[in-house]
Amino acid sequence: MPHPLLYDRLLARGWRMTAQRRAVAQALVGDHVHLTADEVFREAQAALPEISLATVYNTLNDLVGMGEVREVSYDRGPMRYEPNGPRPHDHLVCVECGEIWDIELAGPVAELPEPQRRGYELLGVEVVFRGRCPRCAAR
């Protein structure tokens, strides 16, 4: 099995396993993986030609619902999906081509001062660095 950890987690949750779901989960293994639904579809098709795009969407939404996959979307364009690893991380995004890298910052990043909390129950902080990747800067 190429991704025993994820695969086992899914089974342990009692997730009914099918070839389609395996193909989708397989496409989302790795670091710096931030695929659009269509890219996942094409990767999954390589392993299972008869899979449909609707099933890819259904499966991605299930995985997001269980917290195994995280959705990210910066600027325009389709939603991107990434495996939700054990350590939280932030992102570096190219404003021109949309390329995304995972980054890990050292300490706690920022505190939101009480007067600006508006009574919110805080759930998380995300930091997004934007820039131009070397490839885009060269053009």
Added chain:
Amino acid sequence: MPHPLLYDRLLARGWRMTAQRRAVAQALVGDHVHLTADEVFREAQAALPEISLATVYNTLNDLVGMGEVREVSYDRGPMRYEPNGPRPHDHLVCVECGEIWDIELAGPVAELPEPQRRGYELLGVEVVFRGRCPRCAAR
């Protein structure tokens, strides 16, 4: 004129002024304003009933192109548009209803360590706090 600064900036740029553009620009004045295109449309209609949604989109995109308006989009849902004020700011977002508040953090927020820069020319950092607003927490 209810927003002389923005209005003057637009004229100074040689922007051809029309009733429609005035109505759109007017909808985007204020603090904590983060409107969808449709909300801008409805506000603009109040001042100018014959304005069309296509024109609202065209105008918003023009304003974004000139840097007078900033697009923000967190999680699902349509793009939101906010006036691009003189001070950069970050956001506090309700994960349930999508409400957005502007926040201003004290110091520079985070440095991206060199080994994680990937050769990018850095252009900006954004911090997004997520939480549940008091209204959603109550339900």
Added chain:
DNA sequence: ATATTTGCAAAGTGTTTGCACGTAA
């Protein structure tokens, strides 16, 4: 055996575009 998942096609959002008409400069 049966509750769940799949694939298809159709519908749903949100946004952009082509073109004839209107209007600011």
Added chain:
DNA sequence: TTACGTGCAAACACTTTGCAAATAT
């Protein structure tokens, strides 16, 4: 006067959904 903005409707890109057939448990 004319280059540019507008409105309409149609097209577009992305995502979700209804339902009959297929399948994991």
